[in-house]
Amino acid sequence: MDSERLVSVLKSGGLSRYQAQAYVALLELGTASAGDLADASGVPQPRIYDVLRDLEADGYVETYEGETLQARIHDPAALVSDLSTRIAQFQSATDEIEHRWTEPEPTGQEAAIVAQFETVLTRTIEFIEDANNYVQLSVTPGQIEQLEPTLRAAHEDGIYVQLAIHSFGEDELPDEEYLAGICTEARVRERPAAFLALIDQQQVGYALHVDSPSEYGMLIDDRGLAYVFSWFFSTMLWELWDTHYDGRSSDPPIRYFEIRRAIPEIEALLEEGATVHVRITGQWVDSRRPCQLVGTVTEVSYEGEHLDEGPTTLRDLVGRASLVVETDGGTFSVGGIGTHLEDVETDQIVVEEIEP
Template structure:
């Protein structure tokens, strides 16, 4: 570091330009009279005495009388300790500024607006790893590679993971192979046109960011069931229902597990119409109290406006939002069961397992 850089750094540490210049001069001279310091630096003669006394008050120099005022640099231990403390504070402040800029405290806010897609992906990674029931995610192959480990961890934990892959506006790698998808999801579909990134976790969290061609880059992270429910319909209608399945681990033989009541009813309706007896376990919570519940019984009735699995046509979008529920009969009582957002039924089901079909 040359003299100029050292002087400027001391100014950044709180010294005035004259103080910084005089102190560096004293470091070079060792000790000198006030007049000599003024002549060897840019400090005007009338100002040199005030400058040296100011440096003495700050602990940088000590002055003494020897026919005239003299000064010498003080033992640098205290000065060095102060500078290193300042440096650490600057470094800590820089880290804090970066953290606050890119990742606000999401735990304290229902809705957080962030500036970078990286922040959205980082938060989605954390939430996916902590998921307990369901993940729905739409993303590009590049984003899939970033979140592959998190999706694999969720799948290993028994979470139902639905993945919709779509291209970005730039070049993308090829779609993941079946071996990769088998490790990272329950089912995957492919959409041929670019879309925004979206991840829904356990019906509570939503991570969203527009696609790369948007005018502004930003992200939204929401911890709210109502917002997640709205984004769920975007996922179902734009990223799922009408697109090709490229991988599925689902079995046609019990036990068969569903996290979406409508998907369950598509398969159950033709079985009931054919006279089959279906035993199922419902996990979810009571709509009135919010208490968790697990009930096993027989599915004895359904209310469903959609198209069943026995129909070759796809489900019309206009029928996706129709009423959907089932009735579960136990040895003691019957219960009505709704899906995500259930209000009038006894239970909202988060997971339905078909145990047997007779």
């Protein structure tokens, strides 16, 4: 490092330019009179005495009287220590800047706008690691690779994982054997889409323009806001597209996390005369206290019933949709996320037994 560069670094470390110039010159001279030091360092003669006095006050040099005022660096440890402290402070500030840029916490608020997709991806991994039941993802094959260790661990822990895969080439689409280890179901969407992660119908990671100049993302931890994204996932990213992999069990126990996914299949069983035994977990609508119902489904109800002939579609279920469950403690109506009309808002429906 040349002298000018060292002077610049010492200025960054808190010295004035004249102080830095005098100190660097004194390092080379060892001992010098004030006049010789002024000539060697380029510090104006009228200023050199003030500069030496300030350096001595900080413990960086020492002066003594000879025929003229003399100066020397007795031990550079004082300046080295101060520089080390500043380096640590700069490193701490650097770490904090990177943390706030890439990992803002949506703590104390329902939603946060972030500037980078990497932030959304990092938080999505954390959301999935904390998932209790259900993960829905709109992803590219490349994003699947980034999430694979987290998805594999979640799948092994029994988390229900849906993948809506988009923006793929023929040689990139994951095969069924690979998908069997990381998800429960997968569909392919033959056109680009946003990145979307929905976890337990509560947490959301969303990024529309990934790797573009207008890249930004959203992080949400709110059940009401997540409900909007749930409909977006169902209507735009899932229902219309072909099944690529289906690892669901056709025999009980059969799990559902959306009542509108459960109703058509349970309705078909009821029409065949079957008795459907279910276990439902959720919250009482009036008190928001957790609850669990164990009983049989006696009725399904939805506002679009019989709009069209043929199987029930999502169009039939866009309004009110509910189950009626008879238990030992009474008969209760069960609705989906955000309901205010039924007795119970469901988080999970498990068909435990089907009696023909």
